Amino acid sequence: MKYQRIKGTVDILPSETGKWIYLEEIIRNVMARFNYKEIRVPMFEATELFARGIGEGTDIVNKEMYTFTDQGSRSITLRPEATASVVRCYIEESLGKKAPLTKVYYIGPMFRQEKPQKGRQRQFHQFGAEALGSADPRIDAEIIAVSVQVLKDCGINQYEVALNSVATPQVRAKHREKLLEFVRPIASQFPEVDREKIDRNPLRLFDSKLELTQQLLQGAPLLEEFYDDEVRRDFDIVKETLTRLGIPYASDPRLVRGLDYYTRTAFEIRSPLLGAQDSLSGGGRYDLLVEELGGDPTPAVGFAAGMERTLIVMEAIGKSDYGEKPLDVFVIGESEAERKQALLLAKQLRDSGKTVDLDYLARSQKAQMKEASRQNARFALFVFADDIPGGRFQLKNLASGDQQTLSVDEIIKSIKFPASSGSPS
RNA sequence: GUGGGUGUAGCUCAGUUGGUUAGAGCGUCAGGUUGUGGCCCUGAAGGUCGUGGGUUCGAGACCCAUCACCCACCCCA
Numbered sequence: 001m002k003y004q005r006i007k008g009t010v011d012i013l014p015s016e017t018g019k020w021i022y023l024e025e026i027i028r029n030v031m032a033r034f035n036y037k038e039i040r041v042p043m044f045e046a047t048e049l050f051a052r053g054i055g056e057g058t059d060i061v062n063k064e065m066y067t068f069t070d071q072g073s074r075s076i077t078l079r080p081e082a083t084a085s086v087v088r089c090y091i092e093e094s095l096g097k098k099a100p101l102t103k104v105y106y107i108g109p110m111f112r113q114e115k116p117q118k119g120r121q122r123q124f125h126q127f128g129a130e131a132l133g134s135a136d137p138r139i140d141a142e143i144i145a146v147s148v149q150v151l152k153d154c155g156i157n158q159y160e161v162a163l164n165s166v167a168t169p170q171v172r173a174k175h176r177e178k179l180l181e182f183v184r185p186i187a188s189q190f191p192e193v194d195r196e197k198i199d200r201n202p203l204r205l206f207d208s209k210l211e212l213t214q215q216l217l218q219g220a221p222l223l224e225e226f227y228d229d230e231v232r233r234d235f236d237i238v239k240e241t242l243t244r245l246g247i248p249y250a251s252d253p254r255l256v257r258g259l260d261y262y263t264r265t266a267f268e269i270r271s272p273l274l275g276a277q278d279s280l281s282g283g284g285r286y287d288l289l290v291e292e293l294g295g296d297p298t299p300a301v302g303f304a305a306g307m308e309r310t311l312i313v314m315e316a317i318g319k320s321d322y323g324e325k326p327l328d329v330f331v332i333g334e335s336e337a338e339r340k341q342a343l344l345l346a347k348q349l350r351d352s353g354k355t356v357d358l359d360y361l362a363r364s365q366k367a368q369m370k371e372a373s374r375q376n377a378r379f380a381l382f383v384f385a386d387d388i389p390g391g392r393f394q395l396k397n398l399a400s401g402d403q404q405t406l407s408v409d410e411i412i413k414s415i416k417f418p419a420s421s422g423s424p425s
Numbered sequence: 426g427u428g429g430g431u432g433u434a435g436c437u438c439a440g441u442u443g444g445u446u447a448g449a450g451c452g453u454c455a456g457g458u459u460g461u462g463g464c465c466c467u468g469a470a471g472g473u474c475g476u477g478g479g480u481u482c483g484a485g486a487c488c489c490a491u492c493a494c495c496c497a498c499c500c501c502a
Binding site: 059110117126128269275280304368 | 497
């Protein structure tokens with residue numbers, strides 16, 4: 001085989017797009033209910049935007065970006081996530097000056113050059129929402145509620161919401177100092193993979209999967225011990241609001257997000273049905289990002305969720321009926337005259353809104369019938385030369401086997417009501 | 426980047442301790458007499474056994490290399 005997909009990309013086949021459309025419809029529906037409007041931003045941006053926005057110290061920026069130089073010697077990067085782009089757009093288009101609160105959502109592909117595994121691709125799809133302009137912790141809860149609602153509407157009930165507050169840079173600085181005092185003396189005991197985190201970002205030690213690291217961290221000062229009144233109050237309001245909304249969560253003091261821009265609320269939604277990459281959705285508050293990227297100081301919250309991962313979970317719980325609409329009619333004719341008439345009938349039916357197909361492979365009537373079955377067509381319409389002058393043709397209901405001779409108008413009427421309403425199970 | 430696993434027909438897989446013309450199921454195509462599908466029956470097409478070397482009288486099976494995919498580490502959605 002000469003050409004193949006590049007590593008970490010997938011082809012979404014015609015047989016699979018149905019479930020994608022289904023998921024997208026759920027997302028758009030939920031977003032509409034919460035009054036988030038869709039925003040479409042470019043899939044590539046100046047490299048600098050991501051470097052500044054996501055953080056120079058992050059893995060995403062350091063080793064996972066698809067970066068190239070364009071014809072004008074500009075450094076361009078395929079977006080590894082969308083928040084930086086949304087914020088750039090928010091500033092560039094002065095959205096904050098047109099309305100005090102901006103609620104937007106997006107759906108689309110992201111690119112990260114990681115080693116592929118279950119639930120991890122190099123081109124993958126995320127949907128997410130951002131609310132810019134409010135510091136009210138209750139909108140943090142709304143963001144979480146939106147993400148949860150999509151899962152619910154997908155039929156997913158097995159998930160855990162982990163919640164934390166990563167406070168403010170001031171609080172983190174104080175904590176970091178104490179944490180380093182605790183960790184430094186025993187630094188050499190840490191596993192190699194974690195040891196380098198001590199200098200880079202000691203907070204990250206807490207979300208290590210390694211047993212040894214967790215043991216060494218016993219008794220280490222936790223970030224929450226350093227919360228100031230405001231951070232604590234906001235966090236309490238988020239939790240209280242979630243409870244009020246009936247969203248179960250688990251406080252997880254070890255939850256640290258991988259992107260630098262988070263402040264205060266941080267959350268992650270995980271599913272036990274995924275593999276090692278068990279995060280379905282993650283997000284939080286990023287009050288400093290807009291200013292960091294050159295805008296006026298603007299509080300903001302958001303989340304991003306993985307669509308492939310959501311679909312993996314849907315598969316796992318046996319959600320296979322996506323309410324795809326069957327073909328209404330397959331028109332069958334064999335001779336030249338019959339095929340001409342079939343084409344005309346197909347046009348008329350299509351004009352009336354029916355979904356219609358017919359044979360273009362010079363196949364026998366029997367083969368055409370088989371094709372009609374394969375297509376799951378509701379009706380087969382036979383065109384026989386003898387019937388052409390009378391303008392009445394035989395319409396067969398393929399489910400019941402009933403067959404009657406009808407005019408075009410009668411045909412259109414008799415297949416007006418779909419057999420199934422197309423509602424997914 | 427580091428491990429482990431797997432590569433045989435379009436798909437899912439069998440192929441005994443290396444031994445003749447490499448198999449099955451599903452799918453595809455054509456038939457099963459009188460203008461009608463699904464089920465069933467018959468038949469057909471379809472494979473450089475991932476690729477390149479090597480060992481051997483003989484390799485789909487063994488060895489080396491290489492590529493691809495999967496899973497895990499790492500990180501994250």
